[in-house]
Amino acid sequence: MKDLEIGGVTIKRGETKRIELPMPPLYTDTRMSMPVHVQRGRRDGPTIFVSGAVHGDELNGIEIVNRLLKHKSLKYLKGTLIAVPIVNGYGVLNQSRYLPDRRDLNRSFPGSAKGSIAGRLAHLFVNEIVSKCDVGIDLHTGAIHRSNLPQIRANLDDAETLAMAESFGLPVLLNADIRPGTLRQAAGDLGVKVLLYEAGEALRYDEFSIRAGVKGVINVMREIGMLNKRKRKGHKISKFVARQSGWVRATESGFVNHVAQLGDHVNKGGVLAIIADPYGTELCKVLCPEEGVVIGKQNIPLTQEGEAMYHIAYFRKPDSVAEHLGLLQDNLQDDLVLEDPTIID
Numbered sequence: 001m002k003d004l005e006i007g008g009v010t011i012k013r014g015e016t017k018r019i020e021l022p023m024p025p026l027y028t029d030t031r032m033s034m035p036v037h038v039q040r041g042r043r044d045g046p047t048i049f050v051s052g053a054v055h056g057d058e059l060n061g062i063e064i065v066n067r068l069l070k071h072k073s074l075k076y077l078k079g080t081l082i083a084v085p086i087v088n089g090y091g092v093l094n095q096s097r098y099l100p101d102r103r104d105l106n107r108s109f110p111g112s113a114k115g116s117i118a119g120r121l122a123h124l125f126v127n128e129i130v131s132k133c134d135v136g137i138d139l140h141t142g143a144i145h146r147s148n149l150p151q152i153r154a155n156l157d158d159a160e161t162l163a164m165a166e167s168f169g170l171p172v173l174l175n176a177d178i179r180p181g182t183l184r185q186a187a188g189d190l191g192v193k194v195l196l197y198e199a200g201e202a203l204r205y206d207e208f209s210i211r212a213g214v215k216g217v218i219n220v221m222r223e224i225g226m227l228n229k230r231k232r233k234g235h236k237i238s239k240f241v242a243r244q245s246g247w248v249r250a251t252e253s254g255f256v257n258h259v260a261q262l263g264d265h266v267n268k269g270g271v272l273a274i275i276a277d278p279y280g281t282e283l284c285k286v287l288c289p290e291e292g293v294v295i296g297k298q299n300i301p302l303t304q305e306g307e308a309m310y311h312i313a314y315f316r317k318p319d320s321v322a323e324h325l326g327l328l329q330d331n332l333q334d335d336l337v338l339e340d341p342t343i344i345d
């Protein structure tokens with residue numbers, strides 16, 4: 001295993017270092033930097049990055065990284081973990097998905113050293129982190145006022161990526177197309193396999209999503225030989241790859257009573273929500289177009305005609321997906337009942 005250098009700092013086998021990568025300062029001449037935690041095992045193994053808050057209002061990933069770094073099993077780490085809890089510090093400061101120039105960092109990869117602020121940040125992250133890794137896990141949540149059911153999105157046509165995605169331990173996997181300018185695309189161009197974990201809502205910590213995320217990252221690290229495999233406890237969770245997914249949109253503007261919740265198995269024609277006028281008179285029912293599972297939903301009870309309200313994924317066995325989501329919830333509850341929530345077994 002060669003010496004690793006990040007931001008001009010050398011990290012040797014067996015060492016753990018925290019590095020601050022300088023980023024463009026704020027107007028106020030306040031210095032900005034990207035916090036990077038590098039932990040190298042004594043023994044050889046792959047190099048993985050785990051990144052949070054590429055979208056600055058998506059906070060679950062920050063807590064997932066924090067808990068991951070306290071995980072006891074990292075003591076026996078093989079290879080190198082590069083954890084970046086906050087990629088887009090500007091967004092976190094502004095509680096915003098975007099950068100100060102209103103660009104989306106996850107559409108600005110691979111970026112360039114002389115580009116926009118988004119491009120510079122993307123370039124810094126690719127150059128200093130992604131290009132030094134074999135695999136990566138990028139942690140996201142739904143947008144503002146929207147929740148995602150914990151799910152993995154990745155290029156499942158690639159056998160290695162599929163094995164990683166399955167090892168994460170979630171029932172819901174999506175074979176997601178790669179959009180131009182995303183971190184996944186830039187990483188893929190460098191031969192780095194990336195999983196996207198989507199769970200919870202922007203600007204919120206969601207305990208289920210955080211627990212499933214920490215467990216999932218550890219599971220992937222076990223799968224690729226960075227951590228010792230352990231005998232599985234709890235229910236066995238089956239994995240289901242969605243055939244397709246799509247958003248159901250509001251046909252009226254109004255006030256919403258959400259009937260279907262995340263993870264629900266909904267039949268064709270089943271009622272997802274009821275939209276009413278300001279006096280509570282029903283305007284319409286929002287119906288499920290085809291039997292599926294709710295993997296994303298709007299939470300705010302206000303909707304405008306045309307707005308995306310429910311993200312439905314279509315599976316061959318939607319009832320089994322819902323059942324295994326229940327089993328996962330059980331596992332995570334039993335698994336992590338802690339006296340001190342900061343120490344995770």
Ligand SMILES: [Zn+2]
Binds near residue numbers: 055058140141
């Ligand atoms: Zn995101």
